[in-house]
Amino acid sequence: MARRLRFSPKSLELTRAHHWQGKRNELLYDILRLEPRHAVVDVGCGTGAFTRILAERLDQRKRGKVVGVDRDARLLAAARKLASECGLSSRIEFRRGDAKSLPFPDGFADRVVCQAVLWLMTRGEREATLKEMLRVCKKGGLVAAVEGSIDTSVTWFPDDPRLTDLYARQTRAMIEGYKRVYGYDRRIGYKLPSLFTKLGLTGARLDGVADARLRLDDRFPLSYTQDVIGLWYLRYPRQLLSKLDRMAGDGARRAYIEKSEPILTAGGMTWKEIIELNRLRIEYGTRLSKGPRAVRHDATVEAGISFITTGIKP
Ligand SMILES: C[S@@+](CC[C@H](N)C(=O)[O-])C[C@H]1O[C@@H](n2cnc3c(N)ncnc32)[C@H](O)[C@@H]1O
Structure with missing residues (x-):
């Protein structure tokens, strides 16, 4: 199947x-x-x-x-x-x-x-x-x-150019990866x-x-933003990285990333880039979960x- x-x-x-x-x-x-x-x-x-x-x-x-x-x-x-x-x-x-x-x-x-x-x-x-x-x-x-x-999508983190770059890299990898793994056209x-x-x-x-x-737009309820941050910037990346922390050696880590992120891997993102992306996601998510002020001052754009x-x- x-x-x-x-x-x-x-x-x-x-x-x-x-x-x-x-x-x-x-x-x-x-x-x-x-x-x-x-x-x-x-x-x-x-x-x-x-x-x-x-x-x-x-x-x-x-x-x-x-x-x-x-x-x-x-x-x-x-x-x-x-x-x-x-x-x-x-x-x-x-x-x-x-x-x-x-x-x-x-x-x-x-x-x-x-x-x-x-x-x-x-x-x-x-x-x-x-x-x-x-x-x-x-x-x-x-x-x-x-x-x-998705080539018309933008995710821009004004305070984090490296995370912005990695998101752009992820978008390119998704286009190629979905095509290779599933035959889908993003x-x-x-x-x-x-x-x-x-x-x-x-x-x-x-x-x-x-x-x-x-992100700072107050027309989006705080609870919505907190849910988004909680799921995509904290929960999913933490699940991935906590498994890696328990692994010994780069070989095992690389194999695990390639198995759990087949689309990004097939799309040309390296396992080290995927780890870096997730570490930066967690740093960003942690900054934003400090409270409402952190969210209302964050000028990140998703479009x-x-x-x-x-x-x-x-
Ligand atoms: C990304 S979701 C979009 C759901 C909804 N249209 C929305 O915009 O919220 C894609 C949906 O398409 C359904 N789907 C994909 N292929 C399908 C198929 N061959 N027959 C029926 N449903 C399908 C999936 O189960 C999933 O619920």
């Missing part, structure tokens, strides 16, 4: 938090030409963060509804719980299924969308999934894919319009919605573009 990347509900929700909100949602609804009466399918819905954003626009009294589909039962369980906690259960349904054989009849939905799913596929799987999305879309309906391209975001056209969708368009996060490709089913 082919290797497959899996996600934890917690880390998935954390990366989605505060992404779609306010004016950006209006922009999204506009790009998707989404109406309250629409039947929508959200392919590869995960914990349903994007599904919930779509549901907010729909009106069940007008028969508007979104069905999220995913193959991962654990993520779907979290998705059902979260939708219910948000009071959206009457507009959302979740089904287990494969993107390459969606559990819907032809022409089922007005909008068939996905977010951050096509990058997790080989070329063949991507084409099969888009063909399925096209099949379940009504004539005149819209198929849409929201996908990033630059898929802006490449989709050509595939949409090839598959017979008409009126292809490409939009981009920027996501910029400034990227969500590309949205849309096309009409003829």
Whole structure:
């Protein structure tokens, strides 16, 4: 069986938090030409963060509804719980299924969308999934894919140029590493319009919605920033480095890093660079966990573009 990347509900929700909100949602609804009466399918819905954003626009009294589909039962369980906690259960349904054989009849939905799913596929799987999305879309309906391209991502630590360099190095390594290890394309975001056209969708368009996060921005709740720091700058790197500290000799350390970081290794990052990156992450995370003042004075930027490709089913 082919290797497959899996996600934890917690880390998935954390990366989605505060992404779609306010004016950006209006922009999204506009790009998707989404109406309250629409039947929508959200392919590869995960914990349903994007599904919930779509549901907010729909009106069940007008028969508007979104069905999220995913193959991962654990993520779907979290998705059902979260939708219910948000009071959206009457507009959302979740089904287990494969993107390459969606559990819907032809022409089922007005909008068939996905977010951050096509990058997790080989070329063949991507084409099969888009063909399925096209099949379940009504004539005149819209198929849409929201996908990033990590070469448009920026992580800038103004007080730590070496950490900034290593993040840029990590981005380059991810592009190559994901391709080699899984056959995935981390630059898929802006490449989709050509595939949409090839598959017979008409009126292809490409939009981009920027996501910029400034650590000191007080519009991000402190608890969110603390969770991000806790998970990615402390917990994961500490887990990695604490194992290494117990190992004797460079040979064992190198072998362990190459096994636990196959993507970065395949992408050309050396084991020493990976260790340095994680040590600097911990130093940064420790500085920021000193308290709210440390967070509110930190001018670190994380930014990227969500590309949205849309096309009409003829
Ligand atoms: C990065 S997550 C994105 C989840 C969600 N769309 C979001 O943006 O929060 C990718 C999701 O695609 C799902 N997925 C990947 N390949 C799939 C397939 N062939 N069929 C169904 N789900 C799939 C994974 O289980 C995972 O939940």
